[in-house]
Amino acid sequence: GENVEQHPSTLSVQEGDSAVIKCTYSDSASNYFPWYKQELGKGPQLIIDIRSNVGEKKDQRIAVTLNKTAKHFSLHITETQPEDSAVYFCAASLGGSGAGKSTFGDGTTLTVKP
Amino acid sequence: ETGVTQTPRHLVMGMTNKKSLKCEQHLGHNAMYWYKQSAKKPLELMFVYNFKEQTENNSVPSRFSPECPNSSHLFLHLHTLQPEDSALYLCASSQDINSAYEQYFGPGTRLTVT
Numbered sequence: 623g624e625n626v627e628q629h630p631s632t633l634s635v636q637e638g639d640s641a642v643i644k645c646t647y648s649d650s651a652s653n654y655f656p657w658y659k660q661e662l663g664k665g666p667q668l669i670i671d672i673r674s675n676v677g678e679k680k681d682q683r684i685a686v687t688l689n690k691t692a693k694h695f696s697l698h699i700t701e702t703q704p705e706d707s708a709v710y711f712c713a714a715s716l717g718g719s720g721a722g723k724s725t726f727g728d729g730t731t732l733t734v735k736p
Numbered sequence: 737e738t739g740v741t742q743t744p745r746h747l748v749m750g751m752t753n754k755k756s757l758k759c760e761q762h763l764g765h766n767a768m769y770w771y772k773q774s775a776k777k778p779l780e781l782m783f784v785y786n787f788k789e790q791t792e793n794n795s796v797p798s799r800f801s802p803e804c805p806n807s808s809h810l811f812l813h814l815h816t817l818q819p820e821d822s823a824l825y826l827c828a829s830s831q832d833i834n835s836a837y838e839q840y841f842g843p844g845t846r847l848t849v850t
Contacts, residue, residue, distance in 0.1 A: 654836035665826050665841030666779075667738060673836075711779065721836040722767050723792070728778040 624649040626714050628727025635702050636735050643730045645712035646694040654715040655688060655695050656724065661708045669710075670697070702734045739763040742827050742842035749817065750850055757812040757845045759827030766832040768810040769839065770802060773824040785810060786833035817849045 625648040635641050647655075653674035658666035672679045672686045672695065679686050683702075688695040699706055709731050713724035740761045749755050761768065770782040784792035785804040799821075801813040810827055824846050828839040 656838050658841075663843070665738065665740070665828070665843050666839075667841065668838040671838060715836040717836065719834050720791075722786075722830045722833040722839075723769075723781070723784060724839065726779045 624652060624714055624716060624725040626712060626725045626727045628712050628730060630730060631728065632731045632733075634733045634735065637702060637704060639702055641697075641699045641702050641706070641732055641734075643697045643710055643712065643732075644694060645696070645714075645727050646692075647714040647725075648693070649714070649716060650690070650693060651716050651718075652714040653717045654721065654724075655686070656713050656715075657686060657697050658711045658713065658726075659708045660711065660729075666709075666711055699732075702732075704734050704736050707732055707734045738840045738842065740827060740829055740840050740842035742825075742845050744845060745843065746846045746848075748848045748850060749814070751817055751819075753817075754813070754815040756814065757825055757827075757847075759810040759812075759842055761808055761810075761827075761829040761840070761842075763829060763840060765829035765840070766807050767830045768804060768807070769828040769830075770810065770812055771826040771828065773826055773844070775823075779826070783812075784833060791833055814847075817847075819849050822847055822849045 656671035660666040685698040712727040772780045783802045803811040824844045826844045827842045830839045831837045
């Protein structure tokens with residue numbers, strides 16, 4: 623089955639700095655890569671996703687890059703703000719039957735210091 | 737508000753009690769999921785349902801019994817739990833199990849087994 627590794631497990635940055643979280647996946651058949659943000663007391667919520675036919679996607683301060691050859695993808699947050707503090711999960715989904723089920727990374731706790 | 741609701745939000749139960757967790761989604765999705773999230777542990781997929789049929793059981797102990805009466809409702813019946821079952825139980829839904837789209841998570845039920 624698919625295996626997703628996420629690094630780092632914790633990340634602390636100063637407000638205004640950039641934050642980068644990296645994930646690797648094992649199965650080259652994976653073709654959908656969502657990123658979720660989990661705030662305290664809430665369930666994870668999608669913040670951005672990318673499919674395997676695209677190398678980069680950006681949404682305001684958040685961007686995701688995908689390297690299919692190396693089987694890794696990264697989340698980039700620029701101009702970080704205290705409200706970006708949360709746990710972030712990457713995930714990967716295989717195509718075909720069962721594609722709706724994602725394999726999640728272990729999560730990264732991001733702390734943005736004001 | 738993600739369109740996925742869970743009740744109760746908090747539950748304390750003894751090891752001999754029987755209780756049920758409820759999840760409801762208002763998104764017209766066909767796939768529903770139960771996850772366990774323990775402190776400092778990744779999301780653990782427990783059960784998957786698609787069009788009311790169970791498609792996956794990840795070796796979950798029989799003291800957890802899921803029920804999916806229709807595509808909008810999912811229950812998790814609990815009995816004879818152990819203290820190590822204390823965790824946040826998250827419900828999620830997605831379009832269907834064979835399509836790679838985001839999962840929508842509920843806020844979770846914080847379960848404490850005493």
